[in-house]
Amino acid sequence: MRQTVALLLLGVLASGCPAAPPPPPPPPPEEEPFPPPGERERIDAAVAPVLEGAWVSGLVVGLADSRGPRVYAYGTLDGDSVVELGSVTEVFTGLLLADAVERGLVALDDPVCKHLPPEVSFPEEITLRHLATHTAGMPRRPDNFAPADLGNPYADYTVAKLQEYLGRFRPQTPPGETFAVSNLGIAVLAQVLAPDYEATLRERILDPLGMHHTGVAVEGLAQGHDGDLVAVGPWDFGAFVGAGGLRSTANDLLAFLGASLGRIETSIGSALAAARTPLTDRMALGWQRMEDGRTLWRTGQTGGCRSFLALDPDAGLGVVVLSDTSSDVVDQVGLVALGRQEAVELRPTVELSTYLLDLWVGRYRLERGLYLEVKREGDHLVLISPDEPPARLYAASAVDFYVRVSDLQITFRDDALVLHRPNGDQTARRARR
CATH class of the missing domain: 2.40.128.50 (Lipocalin)
Structure with missing residues (x-):
């Protein structure tokens, strides 16, 4: 009886005690500062000697990460300036190949000759993979490349000339064995994938990514300059369009980098992922691989412009640098922005009699x-x-x-x-x- 009363008393006491208050909710996560502290100063310090030394006329640097895209503009350019991309075009030709594979239109190991017109002969052992990874044993340019105007060297190289060369081409090295950069190989790849390169690229890649200021024919092209800051004319790429013919803006390329990092929803996400998957120790699809094995990059140049594009998926960082001057110092600015180089190192110049x-x-x-x-x-x-x-x-x-x-x-x-x-x-x- 005493035990029953005691238990009842304990129950009454327990029911009368207020419950312990719930723990307070965790504080909201602190927002990442935008832009990151010191970033502007670091980019400014890299660009200052380049402008002061008259190495370029204008330069624009873009970065994309979890904080979002941002642009730092210098001299004559801004985030919407249209610049020739040169060989950075190959990144988009590689993506076009990845998309064609996703659609079931081609396979990486298809013989190239399977997709050429029947009247064009080509070595059966060379595949689309070989073209995309610069291992097809093809030279940088064909032996019938003889520009009438060195100031616009690809303008008169037609598809007919390309097909004439392909009909007698033989690999310089066994396909798949040796890496050798070949603008010619990428030009052939683009002709196979998209005879109407710009229309196909716009439908499958550019429009899905919202890149409305990118293409072969884009209005408002910035005035280009050679390495001595002399104004020069733009390049037309003829049959080499898929190896160098695109023009774009920093803002458009930041959208591309954001999608490549998975930060922008897009219908071609699987193709973007496939394009950045390594295929050899030197190449993904259109992208070259840095020595660290994880960072992807590509540079491009025309007679009057220079471009740099890089993607570090592990760090979630993308970088673009565009210039209206044909100078490889642009690449160093890109490496500083990417965190791969401390400062720009300019070559010394002396005056001689x-x-x-x-x-x-x-x-x-x-x-x-x-x-x-x-x-x-x-x-x-x-x-x-x-x-x-x-x-x-x-x-x-x-x-x-x-x-x-x-x-x-x-x-x-x-x-x-x-x-x-x-x-x-x-x-x-x-x-x-």
């Missing part, structure tokens, strides 16, 4: 009977190549020179000059006068 400059004037013989010519124009030297526009040489020392339009450097010797490129050196012997 006309006597020292005249020591190197002359003709220099390359392999295959081709010649380079070095001339003096006033206070500087000019390099004239068989199939490139003339390029001013800037002196870093009495014997070392460089050009601003690419990563080419030159060392002069008594009887020769040496061309230094990232893929190796090449010597040209001085021809007897």
